[in-house]
Amino acid sequence: MNPHTVKTYDEELHLLDKKIAQMGGLAEHNLGQAFDALQKRDPRLADLVIVADHTIDVLEKEVEELVIQIIARRQPMANDLRQIMAAMRIANDLERVGDLAKNIAKRAGAIADEPHPKPVISGLGHMVEMALKQLKLALDAYAERDAERALKVWQDDQQIDAMYNSLFRELLTYMMENPRNIGISTHLLFGAKNLERVGDHTTNIAETVYYLVTGKPIGEERPKSDTTSQMLVQQGDR
Amino acid sequence: MDMSTVEHAMLTPSATSAPASGTKVTARACNVYYGEKHALKDVSVDIPERSITAFIGPSGCGKSTFLRCINRMNDTIASCRVTGKIEIDGQDIYDPALDVVQLRARVGMVFQKPNPFPKSIYENVAYGPRIHGIAKSKSDLDEVVISSLEKAGLLKEVKDRLNDSGTGLSGGQQQRLCIARAIAVSPEVILMDEPCSALDPIATAKVEELMDELKANYTIIIVTHSMQQAARVSQRTAFFHLGNLVEVGDTRQIFTNPKEQRTQDYITGRFG
Numbered sequence: 001m002n003p004h005t006v007k008t009y010d011e012e013l014h015l016l017d018k019k020i021a022q023m024g025g026l027a028e029h030n031l032g033q034a035f036d037a038l039q040k041r042d043p044r045l046a047d048l049v050i051v052a053d054h055t056i057d058v059l060e061k062e063v064e065e066l067v068i069q070i071i072a073r074r075q076p077m078a079n080d081l082r083q084i085m086a087a088m089r090i091a092n093d094l095e096r097v098g099d100l101a102k103n104i105a106k107r108a109g110a111i112a113d114e115p116h117p118k119p120v121i122s123g124l125g126h127m128v129e130m131a132l133k134q135l136k137l138a139l140d141a142y143a144e145r146d147a148e149r150a151l152k153v154w155q156d157d158q159q160i161d162a163m164y165n166s167l168f169r170e171l172l173t174y175m176m177e178n179p180r181n182i183g184i185s186t187h188l189l190f191g192a193k194n195l196e197r198v199g200d201h202t203t204n205i206a207e208t209v210y211y212l213v214t215g216k217p218i219g220e221e222r223p224k225s226d227t228t229s230q231m232l233v234q235q236g237d238r
Numbered sequence: 239m240d241m242s243t244v245e246h247a248m249l250t251p252s253a254t255s256a257p258a259s260g261t262k263v264t265a266r267a268c269n270v271y272y273g274e275k276h277a278l279k280d281v282s283v284d285i286p287e288r289s290i291t292a293f294i295g296p297s298g299c300g301k302s303t304f305l306r307c308i309n310r311m312n313d314t315i316a317s318c319r320v321t322g323k324i325e326i327d328g329q330d331i332y333d334p335a336l337d338v339v340q341l342r343a344r345v346g347m348v349f350q351k352p353n354p355f356p357k358s359i360y361e362n363v364a365y366g367p368r369i370h371g372i373a374k375s376k377s378d379l380d381e382v383v384i385s386s387l388e389k390a391g392l393l394k395e396v397k398d399r400l401n402d403s404g405t406g407l408s409g410g411q412q413q414r415l416c417i418a419r420a421i422a423v424s425p426e427v428i429l430m431d432e433p434c435s436a437l438d439p440i441a442t443a444k445v446e447e448l449m450d451e452l453k454a455n456y457t458i459i460i461v462t463h464s465m466q467q468a469a470r471v472s473q474r475t476a477f478f479h480l481g482n483l484v485e486v487g488d489t490r491q492i493f494t495n496p497k498e499q500r501t502q503d504y505i506t507g508r509f510g
Contacts (some may be wrong), residue, residue, distance in 0.1 A: 009507065075466050077493050077505040090490040215495030 001079075012070055013080065015093060016063065016087045017143070022137040023059045023094040026052065028052040028132055029196065030101040035128040038108035038191065039121060044111075049105035056098035063091035072144075079212075084178040086212040090142060093208075095136065100194040107187040114184040117174055120167065126189060127163045131198045134160065142212075150209035153202060155220060160199035163224035167192045168228045261306060262287035262427060262457040263287065270303050270323035277303045279481040287426075290449060290458045292468035295478035296509060301461050304478070305429050308459065309345035310338055319347075326427065340366065343370050346420030352412030354404030354419070361394050362404040362415055363387060366423040384424055390418035391448045404408040411443020417448060421456070428452065430460040434467065436489075442488050446471050469493045477501045 004010045013063060030049050037046035076084055114161045134153055143150040168189065175185045210218045263285035276299040283426035285291050293301035301313070310331060312318045324331050331341055341368070349395070354362050361384045366372070373379035383400075387393040392414040404415050413433060420428055430449075434442040449458055449471050462468050468475050469489060476486040477498070485498040494503045503509050 002503055005505050005509065006507060077465060077469070078496050078502045080506045081494060 009070075009074055009080075012066065013073075013083060016066055016070075016084065017068070019063050019093070020087055020090055021139070021143060022134070023056055023063070023091060024100075024142075026056050026059070027094045027097040027101065027196050028058070028060065028135055028139075029137070031046055031096055031104070031128065032132060034101045035125065038111075039125065041108075041112040041116075043109040043112045044106040046105040048068060049125055050102050053098045053102040054058045056095055060091045060095040062119045063087055063171040065202065068142075079215075082215065086208045090205050093204045097168045097198050100198050104191050104194050107191055111187045113182050117181070117184070117188075118173065120170055120185075120188055123163065123170065124188065124195070127160060127167065127192060127195045129140045130163060131158050131195050131202070132200045134199060138202045138209065145209075145213050147210050147213040150206040150213070153206040153216065154210070157199050157203045158223045158225040160196060161227075164192055164196040164232070165227055166227065168231060189234070241422060243322045256310040260287055261285065261461075262326065264328075264420050265304075265307075265416075266323045268304065268307060268320070270300070270307060270321075271319045272308050272315070272316040273453050276480055278307070281483045282322075283476060283486055285457065285459060285485055287457045288453060288455065289473040290453050290471050291474040292472035293459065293461045293476050293478060294463075294465060294504070296504065297463075297482075299478040300481040302431055303474075305431055305459060305461050306429065306481075309342050309347055309348065313338065340384065343423045344425055344488050345427040346423065346425035346431060347429045347431070348433045349411070349417050349418055351436050352409055354407070354412050354415050356403065356405055358401045359387075359407070359415060360400040363388060363422045366419060368422050372423060375460055379411055386418040386422040387415075389452070390414045391444060391451075392418055407440070410437050410444060413437060413441065413445060414448065417452075418444070422453070425456065427457045430462060432461055435463060442467070453482065466491075471508065477504060479504065 030052055033045060033052075034049045036042070037049060067084050070084050074080070096224045100195045134156060137149060139154045141153060142145070171192070175182045207218050210216075239410045261284045264283075266282045268278060268281040269276070281300075281304055291415065293305060295301045304480065306312045307320055307324055308326075308331075312320055312370065322333065326344065329495075330336070357365075360383055363386050364373075364379055367379060369380045373382050378420075384393065387396060392411060395411060396415075404412065407415060413436075417433075434445050437445065446467070447458070452458060453473075460464065460468070461472065462506075472489045475489045475492040477484045477500070478494075479500055485492065485496060488499070491497075493505060496505065
């Protein structure tokens with residue numbers, strides 16, 4: 001793309017991208033580390049994630065401030081306008097991803113002394129992997145202005161939903177087996193829900209990237225597979 | 239000009255972007271030469287009625303040249319030659335049988351610099367209706383003058399000094415006086431050639447507000463160097479470059495998602 005006649009405008013837009021990349025990297029890192037803390041029952045690691053989340057919040061504020069400055073001073077048009085709106089929205093989604101990672105870290109601290117149900121933890125591990133992979137792809141799509149890749153991320157979210165459904169069912173069963181499992185199961189269930197939400201924010205990012213590149217919203221209805229809001233487990237339902 | 243550009247230029251408003259009403263001005267394969275210089279190249283476009291169409295583009299891109307074709311202002315330039323066809327309501331305005339004076343009553347014009355006659359405010363507005371025989375009596379004329387000043391949003395400010403000189407008004411008031419003068423002869427189309435470039439932001443806002451009101455009854459075409467102004471006031475925007483009409487479309491689309499790279503580069507400040 002041709003540079004702007006006014007060079008500082010390019011520098012500002014570049015800075016915006018840089019901050020988004022930084023936020024994305026931190027969000028990915030924190031999410032991975034939050035699960036590590038949970039899996040390894042390491043409350044100190046969990047605390048690190050909780051503290052590190054603050055940096056993401058600060059970056060979001062900086063992005064917001066920069067966007068407002070650019071709107072006020074440059075009156076952006078066309079692809080520039082789409083870029084700064086995209087940056088604002090993506091910063092917002094990444095800040096939420098950071099919060100969700102922090103929430104998982106807090107739960108990791110809370111259940112550090114509890115015995116782990118192995119299959120659920122490994123299920124969560126797969127979900128984290130998938131969520132991180134999707135988030136990375138969405139951020140790459142942003143960095144490279146790749147609408148195709150964004151569309152793929154958007155379509156693949158249902159895999160995370162499917163994992164969530166299966167964990168949901170598994171945890172309900174586990175709770176029914178023994179009421180003493182309810183405490184840890186509830187924490188793990190919220191953890192799974194958080195990862196499902198990370199998937200949704202990733203999907204938002206993908207939608208934003210698609211709009212940024214093409215100028216059009218992603219047309220069709222997104223395939224949705226989170227069915228847990230209608231799910232009940234009956235006694236003896238295994 | 240390549241064919242894809244021609245195709246763009248010929249685009250009539252699509253189903254989603256169509257104004258409520260029909261086409262007022264139609265240009266087909268319009269070319270303008272100033273002596274050897276080919277200033278406007280094969281421009282074809284439909285201008286919808288009762289709406290505001292903005293022409294944007296860098297200096298020398300042909301936008302003012304094209305604007306001046308629509309009321310045959312270019313006739314006044316000896317070296318200028320216009321080919322192709324321009325119709326208003328289906329009537330060829332370059333038809334030799336057509337009365338140019340009548341045409342210019344139908345197609346009014348407002349210029350960059352406010353240019354009131356060195357006469358009273360009243361006379362500035364009364365001049366057109368008088369020479370076109372629009373008002374039958376003094377009271378008719380009074381009514382035309384008052385209603386034109388009213389429509390131009392100027393009446394309140396000048397009603398107690400209609401006999402003062404028009405040139406004594408502020409720049410913004412002078413420009414609205416020129417608009418009142420233009421609408422006094424009940425034109426159908428109003429051409430505006432950078433009407434706000436000599437005005438301060440408040441006066442500009444008043445003219446823009448006026449344009450918004452006038453579009454209910456008139457077809458307005460504005461040439462502007464301010465992209466923000468085009469985005470604010472118009473429903474359709476046409477981008478000219480090097481004598482070509484590069485892209486024309488819904489203003490909403492042009493400023494958020496232009497189809498042509500050249501349009502995007504220009505409106506985002508990446509030209510050259």
